[in-house]
Amino acid sequence: MKKPIKIDFVSDVSCPWCAIGLQSLQVALQKLDAELEPSLTFQPFELNPQMVAEGEDITEHLHKKYGSTAEQAASARENIRARGEALGFTFNMDKRGRIYNTFNAHRLLHWAEVEGAGKQVALKKALLTAYFTEGENPSDPTLLVRIAATSALRPAASAISSTHSMLISVESMSKAMSLKSRKFKGEEMPWRTRPGSISVACVMQSLEVSGISVT
Numbered sequence: 001m002k003k004p005i006k007i008d009f010v011s012d013v014s015c016p017w018c019a020i021g022l023q024s025l026q027v028a029l030q031k032l033d034a035e036l037e038p039s040l041t042f043q044p045f046e047l048n049p050q051m052v053a054e055g056e057d058i059t060e061h062l063h064k065k066y067g068s069t070a071e072q073a074a075s076a077r078e079n080i081r082a083r084g085e086a087l088g089f090t091f092n093m094d095k096r097g098r099i100y101n102t103f104n105a106h107r108l109l110h111w112a113e114v115e116g117a118g119k120q121v122a123l124k125k126a127l128l129t130a131y132f133t134e135g136e137n138p139s140d141p142t143l144l145v146r147i148a149a150t151s152a153l154r155p156a157a158s159a160i161s162s163t164h165s166m167l168i169s170v171e172s173m174s175k176a177m178s179l180k181s182r183k184f185k186g187e188e189m190p191w192r193t194r195p196g197s198i199s200v201a202c203v204m205q206s207l208e209v210s211g212i213s214v215t
Contacts, residue, residue: 002037010043013102013109013138016080016091019128023087041113042124044106048099053139055100084132095135105138112153123151 009025011018029038048061062068068076081091105127112120126147130136136143 002035004037004039007038007040008043009040010045012045012047013105013124013127013131014099015047016084016132019089019091019132020080020083020087022124022128023084023089027087040121042109042120044109046102046106048101049103051099051101053101055098055137055139058097058099061099089128090133092133092135096132097135098137100131100137100139102138104141104144108144108148108153111148112151115153119151119153123147123153126151 007025009022011021025040029036059070059073062073062076063070077091077093081093084091109120109123109127112123127138130143130147131138138144
């Protein structure tokens, strides 16, 4: 009998290490398919919650946030590209010139959780591919409508199209996007401990594995 395991994957759509972490997790789970029955849920985390609508040049952003030089940023991008390639995920760094606000992408991810049937995983992977592989803007309502439809979230796509403002469900979205401390096994576990520092955390029952962001 397979052992059930609940996994909360705390991440942002614009974080390359989150894409690498998810790919690594799925590879590991495939190897343990005969032993584990995972339940994977994506929790919201915004690396740059104050990011303006038009986004920001990625090199300028890294310099302002971390003091990185253009050479250091290029080296980091090549490291990320190689790590992704080894795991079967394509980073087209020449297409990823800007970093964007991801608030609405997280709202759509919550809608996928409400819809159930594993739709969150398909949506998350589609969002990561759109940004890192295709170089698209994850805050663009047109893109979100298209991805929602291709991820079998047609009610969400319809709601986005009709309002063009992502006001899908005030009550359910407030639950997803509070980004405050949540309860995990009776103890508070804040997803955001230091703003902008932790980019991906994988919480498996009582085990937490975290990664550090570079974007």
